[in-house]
Amino acid sequence: QQPVQSPQAVILREGEDAVINCSSSKALYSVHWYRQKHGEAPVFLMILLKGGEQKGHDKISASFNEKKQQSSLYLTASQLSYSGTYFCGTVLGGSNYKLTFGKGTLLTVNP
Amino acid sequence: NAGVTQTPKFQVLKTGQSMTLQCAQDMNHNSMYWYRQDPGMGLRLIYYSASEGTTDKGEVPNGYNVSRLNKREFSLRLESAAPSQTSVYFCASSELQGARQPQHFGDGTRLSIL
Numbered sequence: 001q002q003p004v005q006s007p008q009a010v011i012l013r014e015g016e017d018a019v020i021n022c023s024s025s026k027a028l029y030s031v032h033w034y035r036q037k038h039g040e041a042p043v044f045l046m047i048l049l050k051g052g053e054q055k056g057h058d059k060i061s062a063s064f065n066e067k068k069q070q071s072s073l074y075l076t077a078s079q080l081s082y083s084g085t086y087f088c089g090t091v092l093g094g095s096n097y098k099l100t101f102g103k104g105t106l107l108t109v110n111p
Numbered sequence: 112n113a114g115v116t117q118t119p120k121f122q123v124l125k126t127g128q129s130m131t132l133q134c135a136q137d138m139n140h141n142s143m144y145w146y147r148q149d150p151g152m153g154l155r156l157i158y159y160s161a162s163e164g165t166t167d168k169g170e171v172p173n174g175y176n177v178s179r180l181n182k183r184e185f186s187l188r189l190e191s192a193a194p195s196q197t198s199v200y201f202c203a204s205s206e207l208q209g210a211r212q213p214q215h216f217g218d219g220t221r222l223s224i225l
Contacts, residue, residue: 002153030210041115041201041216042154049211087153091210098169099214101146101153 022088115217134202
């Protein structure tokens with residue numbers, strides 16, 4: 001079951017904030033977030049486990065709402081280096097731990 | 112520290128040709144994965160190997176075979192390439208297979224089938 005990401009694309013000016021959402025119709029065990037710059041490999045950002053935790057990584061943080069089966073990635077005071085495609089990956093409870101990725105959100109930060 | 116190394120980086124094949132994509136990791140990870148990435152589709156799991164000596168199908172295994180040669184190496188074979196297999200292929204590894212395990216990706220192999 002592929003998670004649904006929204007929005008599909010977002011354009012920001014440097015210093016603005018953005019939120020990227022990742023939703024599942026099934027019960028989740030964990031949510032992973034990765035960033036991929038054009039022509040490069042995806043790079044791991046963070047993992048959130050069920051239990052509704054929040055994690056932070058510099059000015060990029062995320063939350064996991066177990067009731068809604070949804071995770072949100074927060075990018076604050078965006079920098080040019082934040083540009084790229086953000087993917088969430090979900091692991092379902094009892095799924096043999098296979099990671100299923102969403103289709104991605106293209107984030108463009110302009111000067 | 113190279114991490115995950117994929118070869119080749121680019122390849123063009125004719126329909127019906129065979130090809131093996133190579134992947135090696137130097138992080139002593141137990142689990143390895145092959146994904147394909149197509150525009151607008153995200154990353155889709157082809158096959159994975161939870162540990163040395165085991166392999167299992169992912170979401171899109173048809174037309175592919177894999178071999179976990181040893182703990183470091185995991186290869187992906189296309190026996191009879193088809194244009195629908197034109198894609199970017201990523202290999203990844205993680206310390207263990209599990210919901211808490213980050214995956215580390217190689218730089219990808221860009222494969223075109225004419």
